[in-house]
Amino acid sequence: MITNQNQSFVPENSQGFNLKKTLALYTKKWFWFVLSAALCFSIAFIYLRYEIPAYQSIANIMLISEKDQSSPGAVFNDISMFSQNADAQVEDEILVLKSRGVIESVVKKLHLNLQYFVEGTVLTTELYNNAPIAINFIASDSIINATNFNFHIDITSDVGFDYRINKDDNPKHFTFGETIPTAFGGMIITPKTESKKNLSGTNLNIQMTSVNYMTESLRNNIFVYQSGKSSKVLTISLVDPLPNKAIDIINTLIMEYDSYSSKVKNIRAKNTAEFIDSRVELIASDLVNVDDSIVRFKTGNKITDVSSEAGQFLSSSAQNEQSLDELRTQMRILDYMNESLNSSAGFEPIPANLGIGDPAISALAARYSELLSNRERLLRSAGEKNLVVVELDQSLNSIRQSLRQNINNATKSLNIRMGSLETQSDRINSKIFSVPGQERRLRSIERKQGIKESLYLYLLQKREEAAITLTATSPNLKIVDTAYTFGAPVSPNSRMIYIGALFIGLFLPFSIIYVGDLLDTKIHNKEDLDQIIKDMPVLGELPRLKGKELNSLVARNDRSLLSESFRIIRTNFDFVRRGRHVQAYDNVIFITSTINGEGKSFFSINMALTLANTDKRVLLIGADIRNPQTYLGLANQKKKQISKTGLTEYLTDNSIAVDEAIETYTISDNKIDVLLSGKVPPNPAELLMSERMKPLFDHVSNKYDYVIVDTAPSMLVTDTLLISQYAGHTVYVTRADYTEKSLLNFAKDLHDKNKLNGMMLVVNDVNQANFGYGARYGYYGAKKKSFFNPFSKS
Structure with missing residues (x-):
């Protein structure tokens, strides 16, 4: 509306964010959006038209665990320090599979460092396994493998061709079989027999790349990953414009990896066998020394079996103690009888039938007791002066005198026997006391012998197992799926490229308008x-x-x-x-x-x-x-x-x-x-x-x-x-x-x-x-x- 000079025409939506105005800022310039989207679509179409499609080839292999008893590494699997985590082993094998050594073997075996390209009007196509020519180099392989060189060949006839290093250089004419001088040495180009016809007019671009560069490039393009979590199945993937080339690379990579793993296993088994042999010889020498120690110990101590001889010593000691106890008992009986004979003033009875074991004393004691009994009977009817009683008294005194003499003799005999038994007992006890020390020393030597012997037998067993692995190395992998290629190309992805082109086509004018609006300092309406x-x-x-x-x-x-x-x-x-x-x-x-x-x-x-x-x-x-x-x-x-x-x-x-x-x-x-x-x-x-x-x-x-x-x-x-x-x-x-x-x-x-x-x-x-x-x-x-x-x- 129109106001006076103190008022102005202020729209209701002039304050704050105005969605309609913001959208109008872009919709009024719809032509640029359409033009940008059409231009990006055209660029995407041209790109897809001339971009060489690439195909994905994959293969699946399953790793055979080192814990498998048929594998070389199983020799020491029962030793904890040699055991490995399964996931760590799979990751290690992935690194080995993509190692420079294995990839370099693939490059050299397939001659990937030498590529042939057919030059067309727009596209240049690589030839793989169907190149019409063969190149022989005079220089050594070490020089060729380190060379980067690019040259062009225009086949003019069945016998000759034009040679150029750069595309704009003046061509030099050579015949097939003629030596071409180069900076790294001469090379000879010959046509292949199967493609000798219709070679005229073929334009080739040959690229020689160093093996190191090609190895690193192939390492970056090959992807190896586990098919599932904690799975031993590995998926090998490679994207390349030539499906057959990718298949050959993957299959060759699997063979080279298996060969490398077998070689490593053989080296490991050989080193293991050599190590075991050296240990067997050393332990055998130690075992002989331990056996000699046992012989010297038994010979020096005059024993054959410490345990059995210790039992004999204990039995002998018990018998000696028993004999000593019997002799001491007889000594006490004799002392008692002697005291009985010496203590009585008259004729008193003495003990008889005490089992002294001396027949003379037993007989005299029995006679003494018999005469003493007769005397006592006569005294009841006659007096002490009776001739018979007197005669009995004389006989009793005579018997008592004989008993004293026999008791003294028996006492001396018992003392001699007791001394001999005590001496023998002391000798037996000293041997008994020395048995624990001997047994400890012998057990220590036998323990060393047992350890050396068990280790010796263990190493002998492992040496045989290592020898078996040298002659029959088990495979390190099992091929689940050989390399194959999907039918449709994986790149370029036309749908994603068109979507990206649409996004870029809309984003470019949007961003330009947006930035222009941010930087705009002028009025417009x-x-x-x-x-x-x-x-x-x-x-x-x-x-x-x-x-x-x-x-x-x-x-x-x-x-x-x-x-x-x-x-x-x-x-x-x-x-x-x-x-x-x-x-x-x-x-x-x-x-x-x-x-x-x-x-x-x-x-x-x-x-x-x-x-x-x-x-x-x-x-x-x-x-x-x-x-x-x-x-x-x-x-x-x-x-x-x-x-x-x-x-x-x-x-x-x-x-x-x-x-x-x-x-x-x-x-x-x-x-x-x-x-x-x-x-x-x-x-x-x-x-x-x-x-x-x-x-x-x-x-x-x-x-x-x-x-x-x-x-x-x-x-x-x-x-x-x-x-x-x-x-x-x-x-x-x-x-x-x-x-x-x-x-x-x-x-x-x-x-x-x-x-x-x-x-x-x-x-x-x-x-x-x-x-x-x-x-x-x-x-x-x-x-x-x-x-x-x-x-x-x-």
């Missing part, structure tokens, strides 16, 4: 002014003119977009003007801008013509005397009709009246009066401060309905500010895609400090895609054509 300057009315927008329209002026009864835009501005100006109630110079309108080139002169001329369309008397004054542009609107006038007198002449020459400097012109069927700028003076600022300025504006404001004054840019010079008191209203012209947003601060400052009266804004040169309100739909003039029906009628 009325909405930008509304957001920056909120307390100043915006009268309208003027469309961008192209081509022949650049010099267009508003004509009478004109229905063009330019004319309608000026009519809208005229209507809005009248509305603002009625709301301001200006007393002096209400019909005087100053046209100015911030800097040069924003279109104030263009606006001044067309605004004057638009007002003249209403049959009003309009005067256009060219007050920009530093850089006059008003005369551009009179380009269709004849030079003699253009007045030589202008504002400069009026101000400098007091004899010239106002009406003498004003001329009437017919422009686009509209009659308007024009006061041209005149000649450029040396002192424009001082001239505009002339006392004749006020009478000029007093006169024209009373004579004309509207006075349009084209002034100088306000920020560059002070000319406009010097005469601003004569303006009833000021139209401040900005230009889309030209005026910096930061420069609008100058316009705000002028308005806030009332340096220019009644300031109003106009946006010039607005792209029709950014045009506001109904004009953008082409209600007047040519209607906007539908995107889906570009040929629809207006």
